Amino acid sequence: MYDNVVDSSRDMTLLEVLDRVLNKGVILVGDLVISVADIDLVYVGVKLMLSSVETMEQLKDGKTPAEVKRIAGTSDEF
Amino acid sequence: MNFNKPPMEKLIYAILLNKSETDNLQQVLSGMAGIDKTALNPISFGQISAVYGNFSKSDFAANQAVAIAFAGVIDEVAKHYTLLPMRFGSFMKTSDDIAKMLEQNHDGFLQNLEKVENKFEFGLKVFGDSTKIQEHLKATTPVEEKPLSENEGSKFKIYVNKKLQAHRLEERLLTFADTIVAEITQYLKQMEATSKIRKMASEYILVDGVFLIKKNQQQQLVDAIGALQKQYPEIKFVLTGPWPPYNFVEVKLK
Amino acid sequence: MSDDKILFNTGSLDEISDILGKFDDIENSKLKLTPDNADSGLAKLVLTLVELIRKLVEKQAMRRVDGGSLTEEEIERLGETLWKLEMKMEELKKHFNLTDRDLNINLGPLGDLM
Numbered sequence: 001m002y003d004n005v006v007d008s009s010r011d012m013t014l015l016e017v018l019d020r021v022l023n024k025g026v027i028l029v030g031d032l033v034i035s036v037a038d039i040d041l042v043y044v045g046v047k048l049m050l051s052s053v054e055t056m057e058q059l060k061d062g063k064t065p066a067e068v069k070r071i072a073g074t075s076d077e078f
Numbered sequence: 079m080n081f082n083k084p085p086m087e088k089l090i091y092a093i094l095l096n097k098s099e100t101d102n103l104q105q106v107l108s109g110m111a112g113i114d115k116t117a118l119n120p121i122s123f124g125q126i127s128a129v130y131g132n133f134s135k136s137d138f139a140a141n142q143a144v145a146i147a148f149a150g151v152i153d154e155v156a157k158h159y160t161l162l163p164m165r166f167g168s169f170m171k172t173s174d175d176i177a178k179m180l181e182q183n184h185d186g187f188l189q190n191l192e193k194v195e196n197k198f199e200f201g202l203k204v205f206g207d208s209t210k211i212q213e214h215l216k217a218t219t220p221v222e223e224k225p226l227s228e229n230e231g232s233k234f235k236i237y238v239n240k241k242l243q244a245h246r247l248e249e250r251l252l253t254f255a256d257t258i259v260a261e262i263t264q265y266l267k268q269m270e271a272t273s274k275i276r277k278m279a280s281e282y283i284l285v286d287g288v289f290l291i292k293k294n295q296q297q298q299l300v301d302a303i304g305a306l307q308k309q310y311p312e313i314k315f316v317l318t319g320p321w322p323p324y325n326f327v328e329v330k331l332k
Numbered sequence: 333m334s335d336d337k338i339l340f341n342t343g344s345l346d347e348i349s350d351i352l353g354k355f356d357d358i359e360n361s362k363l364k365l366t367p368d369n370a371d372s373g374l375a376k377l378v379l380t381l382v383e384l385i386r387k388l389v390e391k392q393a394m395r396r397v398d399g400g401s402l403t404e405e406e407i408e409r410l411g412e413t414l415w416k417l418e419m420k421m422e423e424l425k426k427h428f429n430l431t432d433r434d435l436n437i438n439l440g441p442l443g444d445l446m
Contacts, residue, residue, distance in 0.1 A: 237414070
């Protein structure tokens with residue numbers, strides 16, 4: 001009986017922790033990556049905008065969105 | 079075949095407020111352990127610092143246990159510094175990259191950090207069984223409802239009626255959630271808290287909120303929730319915290 | 333984490349353990365399309381959006397019906413259309429072997445509209 005209570009408490013805390021570290025906090029780049037055969041292809045950002053992962057990789061390399069736009073030649077907004 | 083060790087990348091834990099003239103961050107960090115007992119490294123720019131660990135990104139196990147450990151590290155560091163937690167899995171290639179990121183976003187980070195200085199986040203979830211609440215509402219409030227037409231013969235009319243009942247139930251729950259939120263807000267106002275509240279986040283979660291309050295207001299908050307629970311025994315209040323300010327990050331990185 | 337973060341709670345949390353169980357799908361943040369589940373991975377994304385729109389439309393329709401300004405005939409027609417939409421959705425879900433739970437991906441701010 002006691003075990004159940006402890007497990008539920010633990011589950012609750014687990015849920016709260018995971019929700020925070022996985023969904024909140026400072027974001028470097030966007031959220032969702034769609035990959036095909038383990039190759040990352042499409043990035044779905046928090047505003048549900050789609051861009052190629054190549055663009056995203058450029059961003060990760062520290063380039064600003066403006067620089068990336070020039071390189072990628074796209075009109076994606078970030 | 080490539081036998082080289084996979085390249086190490088930097089996993090960032092958090093961005094800290096570090097205004098002190100004497101920078102003893104390195105010292106503080108050397109007394110703590112990162113994920114899997116790895117070292118915690120600082121890098122600073124202006125009045126902020128980042129804390130990171132070195133990991134091989136390709137070998138990095140992004141599973142539940144590691145995510146929990148990550149949160150634990152942030153909790154430890156938060157005992158000594160005001161910080162903004164990074165989302166789990168935030169990698170950068172070099173420490174120069176991190177320094178550049180700090181530089182480019184310095185003012186944004188600083189502003190955000192000052193907003194959360196000396197404050198902690200607390201989370202409230204109000205759970206409710208819609209049937210239980212329904213009964214409670216029926217007993218306490220007279221509800222005026224326009225009945226649907228008498229002609230219930232057609233299959234589609236019955237379908238609409240069913241959907242309409244569900245819709246009305248949802249509206250009643252929403253109104254009830256509004257009441258709860260109004261009560262909570264009263265208490266929060268007294269504490270000058272910043273808050274973000276969602277109603278009916280899911281079928282069982284009537285209210286889902288996070289609050290930012292001063293550390294020394296924790297008991298006041300616990301008491302307030304206790305009072306609300308007494309007032310509304312048919313629903314379940316669960317308060318968690320103190321948390322680092324995961325939900326109060328406002329910085330949009332350049 | 334060694335510290336227990338629960339500050340206030342009455343009784344046991346067992347009643348909500350069902351809900352807690354629903355949140356263990358943390359792999360949702362990376363939709364992996366392999367040759368096996370390519371269909372369902374993309375379908376999940378598309379159907380979630382379609383279901384969102386369907387629910388919004390249904391909600392709006394109910395507000396109109398509750399408002400009392402529609403005629404018998406209009407309600408009948410609305411009912412028929414909504415019913416067909418829901419049936420179509422069930423068909424699609426069955427075809428891609430997806431349950432309601434599969435479609436409940438948290439799309440961020442959009443989720444608040446539900």
